[in-house]
Amino acid sequence: KTDWTTDATAARRDAYYAASLTKFMPFREPLVFKKGQMQYLWDAEGRKYTDLLGMNLCISVGHSHPRVVAAAMEQAQELTHCTTMFYHPVPAHFAEELAATMPKGPNGDIEWVVHFTNSGSEAIDLAMTMARTATGNLDLLALRTAYHGPTAAAQSITGISGWRHPGMPGNVAFVPEPNQYRGIFGPGTQLYLDEIDRTIQSATTGRLAGMFIESVQGYGGIVEMPPGYLSGAAERVRAAGGLYIADEVQSGFGRTGDHMWAFEADGVIPDIVVMAKGIGNGFPLGAVVARKDVAAPMADKFMFHTYGANPTCCAAGRAVLQVIDEDKVQQNAKDVGGALLERLRDLKQRHPAIGDVRGRGLMLAIEMVKDRKTKEPDRDTTAAVFEACRDAGLIMSKSGPHQSVLRMVPPMCLSMQDVDNVADGLDAAFTAANG
C-alpha cells in the first residue's frame, strides 16, 4: 500500500534514492503531488496549485488531459509495448504526422524522417551520432549557457557547468550565448555570429559535425535567440561542413505562440530537430526528426532504443498533436502568454528587484538583479519569491546559471483568469520579499 504522507516519502527517498537523485529539490520543504488536472495540481493534503512549470515542460496540453489519457489507455490495454523490430501502425502514423509539422522549404521538397527514442538526451546523443556520421567530422559547437540533458554525450554539449560533470566526451567548443540582457557583447546579433567564425577557426579542426542550439534556452534562463542568429549560425556551421541541430525539447509544440517550432521565427530550416518532454504530455518519449538525406548514412550503423516507438507513448503523442490542432493550443499560448508578459512588464515597473522580463508565448521569465545598473544576479530574492509563490499556490522554477531567473512554462491550457491569479500572486510575493 502506498504511504502518501510527506514525512514517509521523504524518509524513503533519503534512504533509497542515490544522492545524485535525491538532492535535486528546489523547495525548502518537500512537496508531494497526488493529482493533476489540466493546469492545476493538488498535493497530498488536497491543496490546489497552478502549475507554471508543466512538470518541467512535460505537460504540454494539460495534466491528465482526458483525450491523451484515453488514447494511451486504449493502446496500453490492447498492446502496451511493441519493439521496433516488429511493425506497428501507431508509431508509423505518428512519424508521418510529426514529419508533416516540419517546414518543407522554398521548393516544398524537403523530406523528413523520424527516429523515436526514450528521452530527450537520448535523442541528443543520436543527433550527435547522426551528424558525425553524415558529415564525417567530429567537432561540435554549442552555446555556453546551453542545457541538453544528463547522458554523457548530452552533458558534453551542456555549457552550464553545474549540469556538466568532469570527464565528459570531448570535441566540443562553446560559443557565448547571444543573451540580449546580459550577453558579453550586449544586445545585437552580429558580434555573436562573428564569434562563431572565430571559434571555428581557433578552437576546432575547422571541419564541423554540427552545432546544437536550443531555439529558446530553457535552463539557461529563457534566453531567446535574437533575429538572424539561428540563420547566421546555420550558414557559418554549414560553410564548415557541419549541420544545424535545433533542440526543441522545451520550446517546441507551439509553446512560443507564433510557430509550432521556435526556430521557425528566424525563417531557418535545421538539418536535425530534437524533441521530447511535451511530445507525450507526460508519457516518456523523445524523437529525432531529420532530413531524410541526413539520416540515410545511419542505415549501416543502425540503432534503436528499447522503448522508442512504444505504441502507448506514441498513441499519447498522436493525441497531443490532435489536441494542439483542435483546441488551438498554439494560439492560446500566444494570447495568454502575451497577456502574462504584459502583466510581468507591469510588475517590473513596480519592483526594482526585477531586472528583466522576457520570453514568447508560454515560455516566460523574470530575472532578478541586486542592482539594475550592474545587473548583479540576485539569487536570494529569486529564492524568496519562489518560496512565497509556492505559499501562494504557484509552482514555478528557478533557472539560469545563477539561479536568478523565475521560469514560467505552464501547460498550454493556461487561461486568462490564471494570468490575473499568477500576476497578483507574483506581485504579493515580490512585496513580501521586499523586491
Ligand code: PMP
Ligand atoms: N534538451 C533540453 C533543452 C532539455 O531541457 C532537456 C531536459 N530538461 C533535454 C534536452 C534532455 O531531455 P531528457 O531529460 O528527456 O533526457
